[in-house]
Amino acid sequence: MIETERLILRPFRESDAADVLEYLHTPAVHCFACMKLDSLDEAKAEMKKRTEDELYLAIVLKESGKVIGEIFGHPEGTDPEDEVMDTFSPCWMLNLEYSGKGYAYEAAHAYFDYLFREKGIRRIYAYTEDYNIPSQRLCERLGMRREGLFMEFVSFINNPDGTPLYENTMQYAILKKEFL
Numbered sequence: 001m002i003e004t005e006r007l008i009l010r011p012f013r014e015s016d017a018a019d020v021l022e023y024l025h026t027p028a029v030h031c032f033a034c035m036k037l038d039s040l041d042e043a044k045a046e047m048k049k050r051t052e053d054e055l056y057l058a059i060v061l062k063e064s065g066k067v068i069g070e071i072f073g074h075p076e077g078t079d080p081e082d083e084v085m086d087t088f089s090p091c092w093m094l095n096l097e098y099s100g101k102g103y104a105y106e107a108a109h110a111y112f113d114y115l116f117r118e119k120g121i122r123r124i125y126a127y128t129e130d131y132n133i134p135s136q137r138l139c140e141r142l143g144m145r146r147e148g149l150f151m152e153f154v155s156f157i158n159n160p161d162g163t164p165l166y167e168n169t170m171q172y173a174i175l176k177k178e179f180l
Helices: 015-022 030-035 041-051 103-117 133-141
Strands: 007-011 056-061 068-075 086-093 123-129 145-158 164-175
Touching: 007 103, 015 041, 015 068, 015 086, 015 145, 068 103, 068 123, 086 133, 103 133, 123 133, 133 145, 133 164
Parallel strands: 086 123
Antiparallel strands: 007 056, 056 068, 068 086, 123 164, 145 164
């Protein structure tokens, strides 16, 4: 569990299902389209899956206990046979009703601090679509630098005619020595 001034980052619980359904019923950006939930039963099943990963955390308002988002990701090595998992790519998502209040920054900053100090991560990188200006601003506020732009990098949804909608994706990154 990670605690900040206004938030608690903790593992998911089955009782979080209704709060998670609020923001995953209609994901705000295309990259989370595959996580879309249509019912409370689907959300409850998803909560059970999320308890299996210690780095998949709910973003919870300290004062009310409401889940307003999530932050997650997985470490990776620099080589497929590399046992040193020193690079990490997190994802964050916030209920749109709570955006613009600094919660995403507060959660991501605390999560980055935890990864660098407690998990020994050397490098963190994040992907964001070129139209997701709030996520780009968050990366920059966290001290991350833009490392590249991948043109028509990936498709998460289809166009109305059924063809893939390829999105331009930006990569941001920060090293432990830059963050601390």
